[in-house]
Amino acid sequence: MRPVLATAHGLVRGTADPSGTASFKNIPYAAAPTGPLRFAPPHPPVPWDGIRDAGAYGPTAPQAPYAPPMDRLLPETLIPGEDFLNLNVWTPDPAGRLPVLVWLHGGAFTNGSGSLTGYDGTAFARDGVVLVTLNYRLGAEGFLHLGPGDTVRANLGLLDQIAALEWVRDNITSFGGDPDRVTVAGQSAGAMSIGALLAMPAAKGLFRRAALQSGAAHHTLSAASAVLVAARLAAILGVPPTRPDLAAVPVERLLAAQSRLRGEIAARPDPALWGEAAFNLMPFEPVVDHDTLPRAPMDAIAEGGAAGVDVLAGWTSDEFRLFTAPSGLDGLVTGDLLERTATGYGLPPGRGVAAYRAAFPGASRGELFAQLATDWFYRVPALRLAEAQAAHGARTFVYEFAWPSPAFDGALGACHALDVPFVFGNLADPAFAPLLGDAPPPALAETMHAAWVSFATTGDPGWPAYRAPGRAVRYFADVPITAPDPRTGLRTLWDGLR
Structure with missing residues (x-):
């Protein structure tokens, strides 16, 4: 028997698996952004009569395929169609009152979708969490900003995400979710989106917790x-x-x-x-437009703009190797490029590279380049977000994913996106195989997935909160451990740039 549930816009018929998890896919949370609604803020979906079939994924946002070699490494699902502002829900008990986790996909704001099989929410539902994934507008359609003469609001991709969160607020009780216990979670561009949502007035009150993987509140464009x-x-x-x-x-x-x-x-x-x-190198991303996103997110958060939101933030140890090892860039890094990169990120001339050489003795120039970029893009923003939230009394937790992939003869290390299948408990999904290699450790997936379930349920992932002077960080490796203030010298070096 396929379950039928009610939403504010009509009935939907999902599917149920033998474990008892029910899934409902391709539910519109906003009208198709086409015709007069193209490049316009999201509008409510058109109600439907009868029962809408919600048994299969719907259209995904228009996007060009990843360029080589990323097209072989990052899973992608492209489903044509105009009505792509849709979402998917997994629930173990439509009659429950369960915590909710809303997942925002990554893809550099130009790629990705909530329809990847790797984002299947069965494991979360099995463990008592209602999972929601969604699609939002990408590229110019989602993040175009034309300046003060443009009367249409900017950050349409973020406004789409807010519309989806409003749908969750208004409808998730029908699926067994508690609208007062919503965690918004995401990776890469999804996590950077959350960094912006934490500072957006229109998003206030729509979520209680935030889990940010490999992205924080740093990367935006000025108007x-x-x-x-x-x-x-x-x-x-x-x-x-x-x-x-x-x-x-x-x-x-x-x-x-x-x-x-x-x-x-x-x-x-x-x-x-x-x-x-x-x-x-991301031409389309959240814009500080002084309207939808009035201030730089980190500035707003540092002043208490997201006080009261529990935060879980982290990175992978070797994020940037995903972009340097497969492409061969790591073998092309010169000493001059290394120095220009460090100073371009604001580190003191000479001192920045010297500090990284001391912290990573024996590392090649390519490895040092990747580590510099990892810290600037991901690690340092996560630490600054954690410190800002902790300063305003929010429960804040920090992690580092440190399990190195055996793929590419080990050259990837613990690279960008490698943590996602562990969080979802979906190591067996073939789309992740190019990154995971042949034998990813199931025990680590169980541990990491359980931490995200615990955070969504209670606000505590299971290790001490991040605060001075201890600055506890959870390391997810073959043997997970909690350690204080990793790489203190590099942290204080970056702190000197504030």
Whole structure:
């Protein structure tokens, strides 16, 4: 018997597996962002009559495939269709009052979806957590900003996420979830989105806890930088930089222009041309527009803007090796590039590279480059977020995922995205095999998954909170341990840049 549940917009028929978990897929949380709604804030979904089939994943946001070699390493699901502002729910008991975890996918704000089989929520449901995954607008359609003359709100991708969280608030009781115990969780761009949501007035009160994997509240674009990006995108397309003109561009042509723009930034990462996008190589991401996102997220959070939200934040030990080892970039790093990278990130000339050489004796230039980028992109922002939340009395926990993948003859280390299948308890999903290798440790997955379940349920993942002077960090490796203040010297080096 396929279960039928009620939402505010109509009935949905899901599926049930032998364990008792029911899943409901492709439920619209907003209207299709096409026609007059393209490049517009999300609108409520159109109600439907009868019972809507919710047995299979629905359309995903338009996106170009990952470029090689990422296309072989990162799992991807592309389902065509216009009605892609949809979500998926897994529940063990529609009559319950269970904690809820809402997952925001990664993909550098241009790729990814909530429809990956690796994000299947069966393990969470088995352990008493209602899991929700969702799709949101990507690239220019989600993060275009044209400046003060543009009357349409920016950060449409974030507004989509907020619309999904509002759907959860209004509907999740029908699926056995407790709207007062919502954890928003995500990885990479999903975690960076959460960093922005913590500072957005429209998101206040929609979640009680936040779990941020490999992303925090650091990577945004200023309005001025976003205008530079939008102007160049329009020039590539040969149209005026206005919302109606860009909305008239066919989707496939827009995606091709986005890819070309990203290549131009990578080939010439000049801040005079691209602003902050020259450093993070992400031309489309949350924009500090002084409206939807009034202030830089870290500034708002440091002043207590997210006080009361429990936070779990962390990184993988070798994040950036995903981008350097498979591509061969690690073998091309020169001493000059290493120094320019360190100073470009703001570290003192000479001292920055010297500190990393001392912290990682015997490391190659490529490995030092990856470690610098890992810290700037992921580790340091996570620590700063944790410190800011702890300063305002929030329960805050920090972890480092340290299990090294055997793939690529061990060159990946504990790279970016490697922790995701462990959190979901989905090591057997074949999409993750290129990163995991042949024998990922199931005990580590059980331990890490249990920590996320505990955090979503109680606000405590099972180790001491992060606060001075101890600064406890949980290391997820073959033998998980908790240790104080990792790499103190490097932390204080980065702290000196504030």
